[in-house]
Amino acid sequence: MDKKSLRQAMRQARRALKPDVQAERALSLASQLKQQLDIQRSQRLALYLANDGELDLTPTLKYFWEQGKELYLPVLHPLAHNRLLFVHYHPKTAMQKNQYGIWEPKWTGKNAVPTWTLDHVLLPLVAFDRQGGRLGMGGGYYDRSFAFLRQKGRMPGPKLIGIAHDFQEVERLDLEPWDIPLHAIATNNGYHLSKTLNC
Template sequence: MSEEKRSLRERVLSLRSALTPEERAFKSQRIQAIVTQTREFQEASTIMLFMNFRDEVETTELAQIVIDLGKRLVLPRCAPKGVLIPALIEDLEKDIESGMWGIREPKKEELTKVDPLEIDCILVPGAAFDTQGNRLGYGGGYYDRFFGRLAEGTPKIALAFHCQIVDRIPVEFYDKKVDMLITEQGIMRFKETL
């Protein structure tokens, strides 16, 4: 990983961690409201989401909304070698445990794997984003690899706070773009989804 990426990640994450818990809660509520109004979310029947970690956009309530709407909720479990295992979640209380790095993820024992081709909308985290749809993750390459397993045209929607947007992210050949970025200030579309 380049030094440029590392320093950019540190700089943006320090901005994000400077948000107060109240600001984070308010902005997360705003982001959630925007997400649920998008056509991509409303038309999807199988939605992959992430459980927020540290000071990411709060997603627990959004995950419950997916379940309450009768859609299939898929959460990732981190496996060795940078692999994400998509698993079906029916109950946020019973089906989740604290996994690698303390991230909440599907329980290993009761894993109900989901074919990535069945996912019709994926909501992803990231450290920083630019206005061209480039995403700077946390350095493991989990999502960049996983995007290649999704069906062609599956909307890849990033959730972040506005302070995580930068002018330019250094891109390497294996880095994958997102189709949309949703912050508390609204939606940025980088590709028209059908």
């Protein structure tokens, strides 16, 4: 299946999930993530607010707050083309809708951190494979923002943990040279370390 049809099919399937099913899956995901020692040790974690039927991180987010972690959300970069900024998020953060109608924290010029200082990034997937391959919504936002992870002798950087419903798994994705692989994938049903990246 080509990328466009795969995106359409997966997005349609996840949007069709009923709210009670989504809520149950969100709880299962949170319990998967809570069990990961590596994530338990994380200080700076980025995640997302679910949109378009994406697996919901709300229970996970609340748990991390209780654990005293610093949480960040992606914000469309006001200057750099199709890139993300990671802005601090706490219960009182002022929010606004971006051009896609997705809620994001207001960037004040002071509340973003350099992307390489994040410990883990939980990012939404449209489809994935067990090799760490990731298909996103097609804007190249995450690929551009984490392109530095591909450089040799690079700065330290976050581990990328893809989040998806279990049915979004495919046997093998055809990756492009710019696609950034995932360290692991968490679903409502399991946690899979990438077969190509050493965690």
